[in-house]
Amino acid sequence: xxxTIRALALTAAILAAPNAAMADTLLIERxxxxxxxxxxxxxxxxxxxxxxxxxxxxxxxxxxGQKRQWPTINRxxxxxFTVYFEKQRVIDVVAxxxxxxxxxxxxxxx
Numbered sequence: 001x002x003x004t005i006r007a008l009a010l011t012a013a014i015l016a017a018p019n020a021a022m023a024d025t026l027l028i029e030r031x032x033x034x035x036x037x038x039x040x041x042x043x044x045x046x047x048x049x050x051x052x053x054x055x056x057x058x059x060x061x062x063x064x065g066q067k068r069q070w071p072t073i074n075r076x077x078x079x080x081f082t083v084y085f086e087k088q089r090v091i092d093v094v095a096x097x098x099x100x101x102x103x104x105x106x107x108x109x110x
Contacts (some may be wrong), residue, residue, distance in 0.1 A: 038082075039081055039093045039095075040093050041050070041082050041089065041090065042090050042092070043090060044089065044090045045088050045089060045090075046074075046076075046085060046088050049076070049083055053078055056076035056077055056078055056083070057077050057079060058076070058077040059074070059075075060074075060075040060076075061075055062074050071085060071086045071087060072086075072087070073085065077096070080095065081093050081096055082094050082096060
């Protein structure tokens with residue numbers, strides 16, 4: 001009897017595991033699905049980014065710039081991604097988390 005209960009519990013656990021894993025979406029998987037042209041390219045200017053994607057939803061406070069070796073970093077937030085600029089040029093683009101079930105980076109510090 002105990003073996004039957006253990007077998008049923010093990011079967012239930014095995015069947016439930018794939019469903020739990022399928023509920024989460026990894027941000028990296030979604031980001032890899034987007035074509036490269038759907039995001040700003042490294043080296044593009046602020047004006048080029050704004051011409052292609054429009055005005056950002058939010059412009060975060062600049063960071064850095066206290067010393068010459070620490071350049072000022074500007075961050076523009078769009079609905080799907082955040083663009084990081086050094087001076088006037090794109091240095092990185094990070095996909096934003098689409099929803100609370102998606103596993104990915106934390107929201108930017110404001």
